[in-house]
Amino acid sequence: MTPLTESTAESHLLGICFKIGPPTLTGVEAEWFVHDARCPGLPVDPGRIAEALAALPDGPVPPDTPAPPDGQAPPVQPLPAETPLLPAGARLTREPGGQVELSSPPAEDPARCAEDLLRDQALLRTALATQGLRLTGTGTDPHPRERRMQLAQPRYQAMEKHFDRTGPWGRIMMCGTASVQVNVDAGTASGPHALADRWRLAHLLGPVLVAAFANSPLLDGRPTGHRSTRQLVWSRMDPSRTLAPSLDEDPREAYARYVLDAEVLCVRRPAGQPWTAPAGLTFRQWLRGAGERPPSAADLDYHRTTLFPPVRPRGHLELRMIDAQPGEGWLAPLALVTALLDDPVAADAARAALEPLGCPNGTRPPRTELWRRAATLALTDPQLRRATLACFGAADQALGRRPGAQRLRTALTDFAERYPARGRCPADDQLDALRAGADPVSQEPSR
Template sequence: MCFKIGPPRLVGVEVEWFVHDDRCPTEPVPPERTRAALRSLPLGGEDGTSLPSGSRLTLEPGGQVELSSRPATGLLACVEDTRRDLTALRAAFAAQGLRLTGTGTDPLARPRRMVLDHPRYLAMERHFDSAGPWGRIMMTGTASLQVCLDAGDADGPHAADRRWLLAHRLGPVLVAAFANSPLLDGKPTGHRSTRQIVWSRMDPTRTLAPAPDHGDPREAWAQYVLDAEVLCVRRPDGIPWTAPRGLTFRDWLRGAGERPPTLADLDYHRTTLFPPVRPRGHLELRMIDAQPGDGWVVPAALVTALLDDPVAADAALAALEPLEALEAPRTPGPQQGADSPRAPRSDVWRRAATLAVADPELRRAALACFAAADAALGRLPGAGRLRATVAGFAERYPARGRCPADDQLDALRAGTRRTPPEEAAP
């Protein structure tokens, strides 16, 4: 069920935002104000049914707001529907004096805290805290853009295994081109995508990509799910969901847990895994930093054009081939550690997070992918305006060796902005 086979048709996005107070941006926003903004939407309620195009809304552990679009038939419908819902969402928050800020890490030095006390998040906090601060930073101080596409056909130009391969190989280029998190706690970190660095330092059993030595992505994913540590075990009300440290789902199946696992446990376990590309029936690309304003449109268009147009897919795979040589590990380590060729801990992924498209190899690959996407959008009826938007981004950023993170760093040096710009993409 993680790879539902069929011709690619549907497109969706999940867009995440930090919430800032326009008057006091360095102060945390009480969750009550965020909920009040959500309740003010037409029809009211927080169940995601109140936006014009039917997107769902959820609150993240640190108070971030995530909008998940409905699956749309094609890229153009997805962009139109999501823009309509975001317009309504922004208006509801502006009426409360709040701003939705699109950036991969919270750029301001303000207290980070968990605002949700669901047993899942408490178990996650406990699990990640044992290995350092990275899990807590991820939950409360990062935001992403996720692009969701159908898994693909059994074979042919839209074969699922080919799309799976391209999505993974495209990962470093997406990190580099759309890097937008150079700050943490108000200070530069030395990385263009600090969010990607945070993910690379967390539990490797749930953040690395599945092993590439399985030809069938379904087999690779099955092994990955079994070998990932169990993050939480659902229990009756009032009993913590904390899982025994080091317990994998394979161990649990073999009798190591407190009770035999159920199919529901397996389904829930899959929701606690966070690789760069997660199969959920469709493919969910998770490596892209949140973008300012309507900047989410460009990565959504780029990814969809490259995966859904067979000619563009061939061109992208050829352009990404040189990056594969950079993936070789220097020294093999246990548990696919820091020198693993598996994303996001290989050298090319680290360079993408730190240098972005200032890296010559990543810049060349990015420009080739943008060119392939431009040609694909030229073959898509009605995509002229969207094609111009993507081309404008390519000219403004990768063609000049820049990414959105550089705008934040420029503003910090100039002292001109308190929070990242939220104007629409060019």
């Protein structure tokens, strides 16, 4: 086995983090809390969730993961409590605090992506209802409850140990937050879908996505002063893995350095041994001999999965800054992101609306002043509201040019009329309910 060096590690990253090619595929990951339907403030026994999920029908069998060559580190473990695929192809995952996530398979059309995930979401909703449970779409759990890890996988135990060194934020993130993530292709080497342009636009779009879809004004049952408390949580965690890389240079080279300079969160070891990593150890230092053993390419690939920048390149681009939405609310960010990134005319209109807000160079997202305004003020900020309305308008026109996109276009239009047009975001609904003495997060609507 050839030893991994800084040079070979950078070459490896340059080849796998951004897959170059015309944008053709779309994916979405939607996450929810699971609450008791009658008493949402009570803790839910994990056994009830497990029993409900066990009744879900299976879909196609996922492909096997090939074993590594002899002498390499053990294969990456699958995500905890990961089920076989559901009938429409979504993968269901249980998260550390009991949240559930549906991840769509890549689809050649955003409308098909949406239809498939809607089918599997309906099955999930029905299965949970048999146990008196409901899906709750919000960026932070609004109810005061103990943040208890429900999964004992060594990955999450190591994460807990790592984040506990610097305060409560990592534990809050793992057990008390939920999101929507939209996945789009990285782009081409040049032309209207150039990787560098899509990378920059995805970051420029970040404050609009934070503000428009802000849906986490509460923590431990109380208002935090932020409409997206989830963004506040991410901004206070380990900066080596939550900030964006430099946006002033080639995305591939900048991200390769970012990966190597991030602290190692866990070191995989044989069964029964903890995966805790030494405090302060970066992957670059590990390559230079600071670890207990030489790292492998498999270690590097696993290390990449423990990094959480606002836009994470995984071959494709994974936009991670969107709060979880109630019900089928994930349709609106899916529509907005895919329309603006994949339609060249809409992309140009979005850049024209976003550039006056300032490109997030120097201080990197999510710790720029603009991102803080988005998380705190959301669309009560006049500049963000103007940019948001322009982006929604450009996306609406793009969806009008795309055959078969009527459902996504309707979802986007309905959201725009309810929130951006009125200077509001979903967090304002929670705050209104709290002031009225009602449950801040209502039952997930069904259709």
